[in-house]
Amino acid sequence: MASLFAVLLVAGAGVAILLKYCQLQTILFRKATRCPVTGKNTKHPSWENSAPNARAEEEAKKKAETNSYKRLYYQVQNLEKFPEVLPFARQTLVSLLRQSVLNAKLQIHSQFNILKLEDDHSPERLAAFMAGKRHKTHVDWAKYQQRRQAGGGPEMFADREAARQWVKQNAPLQLVDGAWVARVHNVTTPYALRGITKNAWQTYCEELGDGDLAKNHCHIYRELCRSIGYEYPHQNDVDFIHPRHGLDNDRVWRASAGHLLISLFPNDFLPEILGFNLHYESLAPGTLKAARELPEFGISGYYFAVHISIDNAESGHSAMAEATINTYMEHVRKTGIMDVKEAWRRVQAGFLLSEYLDGDDDLGKCRDAVAGMIHAKAGVAGEVHCTSRARIGGRELTDWFSRDTLSSVSSSSWKDDFITALTRSKPWVYPGDSERGLLLKELSWKGRMFGAFTQNEVQCLRTWIDLLDDDPTRVEEKYWKLVGRADNGNSLRRNAMPETASLMSAGVDAATMHPAFPPQMAIPVAGLSSSSSSEFVPFSPLHMAKSRKVNLDALLPLWFMHPCILEQIVMSPYRTTMPLGSSVLRLLRAESGYMPESAGVAGMDEQRRDPESPIPSLTELGLDICRSNHVAEPTCLKDVLQSCGTAGGSSAAAAASVDFAYVVLSWAARPIENGTFLLGLSRAFLDLEKFVSTAANQGLLLSRQGCEGLANMIERKQDSFDKFPSLLKSELGGMEMFNAGYELGRHKIERLLVQEISLDDRD
Known part of the structure; x- marks a missing residue:
């Protein structure tokens, strides 16, 4: 295996170095003569029998993942019927958070990567970062407007049917607008944090029209769908996730489930919720385009126009989200409830989760990047690795990298098969733990393959391996390690009641935990005289003797x-x-x-309220x-x-x-x-x-x-x-x-x- 990557240096390294690398042999798979895919015993299996269904396997996995998100979407909105889903929901949330951070590390050189703000929070630096993101959006929007004014057509939708399908496919997400902060402010919230969580929950209220149905964003989107011929059951109905509705966008289902999950454990993931809120309330280019282009096809763009204005960075939801984070971080500094650097990394993780769900990055994309990178290097490696006895997936390296193989099969087939086999190649690759495997050790300084891959390529490999979680029971430990929690999250996991059997037990303390489902006492309706009445008549006021x-x-x-x-x-x-x-x-x-409801929106007025006149x-x-x-x-x-x-x-x-x-x-x-x-x-x-x-x-x-x-x-x-x-x-x-x-x-x-x-x- 070591010589596998050494030979990839042939185009730029000397023969002496190559010979030195070729001396590194592995005992891995020495006795392996069975193909892990076909099961056939053969020293040199024919290419047709190697792993023809690798891509199909990935597609099946993707479909299963989407179905899992759809089930979570239904179950979380019916949580009292499915409390047993909470451990899996938490595991999924933490896995998504971890994927988001790892994906961002892969793109650390991106101009607007929040990880560039390093390990400490500064209101000034955060403000500058957000201002830079907004400026880029404004510049891109101005260029778009120029193209349109010059005679260019719509860029988001090719025709009316494409616009209708886009509105339709986004329904699962837009119909849970605000869900990411739905549970952030509840009776179990510590009192010292209630001012912070109240400011976050204000966003939820305003997404729902502050109780004015006509202004409720979910209601507006449902009416939009209805106006173009799509009528859906309520999202809590199992029929909503039925394939007959044609809601089959994998990315949308992932994002929709993510929006519901991030708020599900508010007492454990408050920093992440606040970070998520900051990103999602930022002005998005797609929102601007949708608001303009949908009306061009006779479809209302008002839902998106509302978000452009209500999410503004001076007095709207974006400004509120940024101010809330600054208040929270100041609270952390003053009280010491958490290490400041850890709190900031967790805010960043929440921000990155929203960004991740908003895009199309996933393990498959990272996998393709790794496969393409290795395939490109293999093409110039030639036959110099002939001394290696290492095997990948039961196939000798000579066979994998021979000219005949590379020329006789499509590159996509080769990539699929090789990357699938490499995934299973311990001790070189341990899925989910790049530090444990030998591959990254050999590619690092003082390793015998140092320099074989560029720094960015090594980071790509590292991210891909770390995203290959094969042990879901350890995903939370890995996340806490990633954000630098000293106890690897042990204290949080102790409070999380992860065991299904305990979720509805008498030992669940509903005064500290949210959500919690302790056994409920039967409601004694039979003994109540007014339970059969169809009218409400209040009792006389409560009274207590003056004595x-x-x-x-x-x-x-x-x-x-x-x-x-x-x-x-x-x-x-x-x-x-x-x-x-x-x-x-x-x-x-x-x-x-x-403040009392009005014809407008409170926005930052709520946070700027005169402290001498509290409500x-x-x-x-x-x-x-x-x-x-x-x-x-x-x-x-x-x-x-x-x-x-x-x-x-x-x-x-x-x-x-x-x-x-x-x-x-x-x-x-x-x-x-x-x-x-x-x-x-x-x-x-x-x-x-x-x-x-x-x-x-x-x-x-x-x-x-x-x-x-x-x-x-x-x-x-x-x-x-x-x-x-x-x-x-x-x-x-x-x-x-x-x-x-x-x-x-x-x-x-x-x-x-x-x-x-x-x-x-x-x-």
Whole structure:
């Protein structure tokens, strides 16, 4: 094997050096006389029997990979039905991240490779880098405009049918617009990070029209498809991925799955999500061209025109994404929650993943580059490697590189067969681990083949080998090593609950992990009197005797938990493409402390808001309650539940409150199954908010500023709840489960906060 690469120097190296290299022999395959493809025993197998199906094998592998992405696309949008997919989903995400970084290392000399920003983050350097990318896009666009003005025709689409097919094939991706940040801001997010994740989740809200269905990007694209004759089921329907729809673009399915996966584990991959967001919200040449050319064929280009404006780098999503990264990196520096260099490399990895999914680079392209490189060198090698006994795929090197072989078969067949055989040639190549194999060692300094390949060619070989992952159980370890994590990600993997059997076990802590599917308590609908009613009638306001004091240990678990009730309903974009889902999104925006909806888009106004006039979120109001009552501020939901539920240190009501909080977390994790019930339950907690607001007005519980903020939030939420009955009747056919959720929630809240209970009463 060593002499194989040595002889490739024949065109530029001396005979003495060649003879020295030829002395390097390998024991690999000395006894191999069986072709690994045909299985025939022969010393010199005929070329026709070597590996004629190598390309077919690659195509089959590619098809299987695409089908895997399609299944993930369906399952992730129905996660509560397929929680067992989470370990594979995580593995796929990490594999894509690793591929993205390795691919970028292969193209390190590219003008706008973010890896050139090295190992540390600088707001100024990042701004200059992004400005350079935008400038190139603007220059390319100006040249395109000049060509069109000079009489040139459309460059993206040959005719109307080509334009229709392009819109059609991109449907899986565009119909999940915003998904990459869908889960980034949730009830389990550490409180110190919520300002950062809130800014990222704002992008998701604006992609979905801030709850205005007409402005919802997924809705706009669905209407675009409908206008040109394509009608699809919702993306959560298994029929959406059926071949009958003709959605067969491999790259699009990979990208679509990637957009869903990147946000799936927000507590473990926040830097990657922020980096992904920065790249994807950058102005893309294809968006500019599509906005111009589609109308030329009688097809609306408004979906793409909207993205050109809303993603602008001064006040739009691109500016928001860059500012959020700068804020996050400053937080890392100040708190030391992570090594700064590691955090920046992970931001880069997320950026590169979006770039990778946006293009057509993959293992196949890298494979072809390696095969072409070796084939070109083999053509000038001649017969000087005749002393070698090394074999590749059971074939002697003399046979692989003979003039007769190279002239008698097509170059594509030779490349396919050779690269397939080389892939299996241990100890020279260990798939997924270039450092382990002998090939790269011999090509490096002090190796006996140093100089046989240029530096770029060596990097190409290295990347190809590293992308040949044959051990999926080690892919996460390899990724953490790539981004320089000190413990190779062991701490993250311990928290990730990768074992399928544990995903739905009682040991899953839904207060710290997202997503999590602990066993859920059956909803006791039969015992609720209002569950058979078709109308909603709210109960009288919660009331507590003046002689009693609010039990904070019982209140705080309920307060900090209840933002979870509706948040997962909108974590798949398709659920916001109907009026009810849009109304839920508006309600969640109020709970999260965003400015009220307007006719326009907030963009950077949200981040530039006057700090003296805050709009608090439910979580921030909970922290206000703690400060106002001299209670130690928790750092996350788990802190609240632990401190209030500690045995012996709390009242029975507090312990029962913690129990109920975990029950609600399990219900909230299943929004498809429990959606209407959760809406009613959330309405009961609006009554709790009104109760707290009343107490605050009496000088209890909240600061003056917090009291004003809660009153404004209640008003906004009430507006959404007032719309729910008619929407539930029109979309879901009734109010029964809504009423059941409301009644159960009210009874629980009253029992925990208003009535006296003992430990024996806990259920």
